[in-house]
Amino acid sequence: MKAIRYHSYGSPDVIKLQDVDKPEIGDDDVLIRVRAASVNAGDWHLLRGLPYIFRAQAGLTRPKAHLLGADLAGEVVAAGRSVTALRPGDEVYGFCRGAFAEYVAVPAEGFVVRKPAGLTFEEAAAVPVAAVTALQALRDKARVRAGQKVLVNGAGGGVGPFAVQIAKALGAEVTGVCGPGNVEIVRSIGADHVVDYTKEDFTRSGERYDVILDNVANRSLADCRRVLAPQGIYLHNSGDKGGRWVGVMPRIVQVMLLSPFVRQSLVAGHVADENTDDLVALRDLLEAGKIRPVIDRTHPLSEVPEAITYIEWGHARGKVVITVTPPLP
Incomplete structure (x- = not known):
């Protein structure tokens, strides 16, 4: 499968679209076919390794993790033996480390819930x-x-x-x-x-x-x-x-x-606590028409470097979304 990886800190030029193995899932996980993901300011901070103070956790000279992308929307294609809330075919949205990939494996609890009805995958991916x-x-x-x-x-x-x-x-x-x-x-x-x-x-x-x-x-x-x-x-x-x-x-x-x-x-310094209860609350607001995503532009997976550059420059009017269209397993 195709996935975005980076192995050193730097400009978006260090980002590579690579062929990697499809992730395996455990008993508590689901395998998701990613249909869309969105870019956040955190992506360029991780990529640049800035500010330097955060490298104490992320890796002093090079990143410990090589993944970018924190939220997604897609379809469940496989579920672990202990998963009861989601089944293959369910359309979901939520959080994931390494969402800029054709497939991801995430724990079923606490990370993803069913996608809001009436939203496209791109719109849902802009939310989490x-x-x-x-x-x-x-x-x-x-x-x-x-x-x-x-x-x-x-x-x-x-x-x-x-x-x-x-x-x-x-x-x-x-x-x-x-x-x-x-x-x-x-x-x-x-x-x-x-x-x-x-x-x-x-x-x-x-x-x-x-x-x-x-x-x-x-x-x-x-x-x-x-x-x-x-x-x-x-x-x-x-x-x-x-x-x-x-x-x-x-x-x-x-x-x-x-x-x-x-x-x-x-x-000071509000940081989101990622949880599915709030994804459900947002789904209710979205389905009621009380909020809607504002999307500036979309890019294919191959243009993640351009999308992150755009976010880093501070030009975005709303969210920047990555459209992912992987082949079926």
Whole structure:
């Protein structure tokens, strides 16, 4: 089968489309024919080995793992003897390390569930990591309630469009901050207010927000706190590329050090907890039409290097998806 592999840190030029053995499954696993996968910011960080601080876990001089791709949609083609919830022929979506491949083996529990009805494989593959990140940040960390004012900084990227829609589904009044190329997209998915950051600085608007989900960290923490309600919640989700050595760690440390001394709640470095309960919750929202994936472009498996380059440059308007069409076993 064909699969994407990389054996050294570097630019997308080090990525290879290789012939590898089809994975074997254990009693608790399913074999999935991957129909689509999506690209996340984590893919280029893994590929580059940046920031360097993360190489302590990923491998100091070369990657310990050679896999890219974290979420997928596809069809179950085989199930282990202990698997009861899924059967061959089931269409599924979820999480997987090494999703840029024609076939993957994953544990049936905790990783994949049945795909939302009415979604294409490409649409379903765009959901897992980005949407679970947004869901957990807003529903669990911020406990967004009806009538609250929520600002999503970086509303046009991978996580942002899901965050806008989930906040709306929770009953909030939502302001999305994005670049000029994403204004119409963010408005079309339900944002009540859209701020083009090239024309307006949301931290100077005089508005106050109950929750700020900061996906880009392009404004200082002090500026963000100025427009946060006295007992509001600031969620630092990510940030720009940061330094090569420690990335966005200075922002995370700043949030953690300041948090005990202010009335506002400051939450640093939200990382999604991958689980199937949230995939089911998202499936319900998708099937009810309350959220929908925003897909910028699709690439075939052979163009994963181009897709990761596009994500790294920060140009994506929504998700970038890899279409995989492997032969049947």
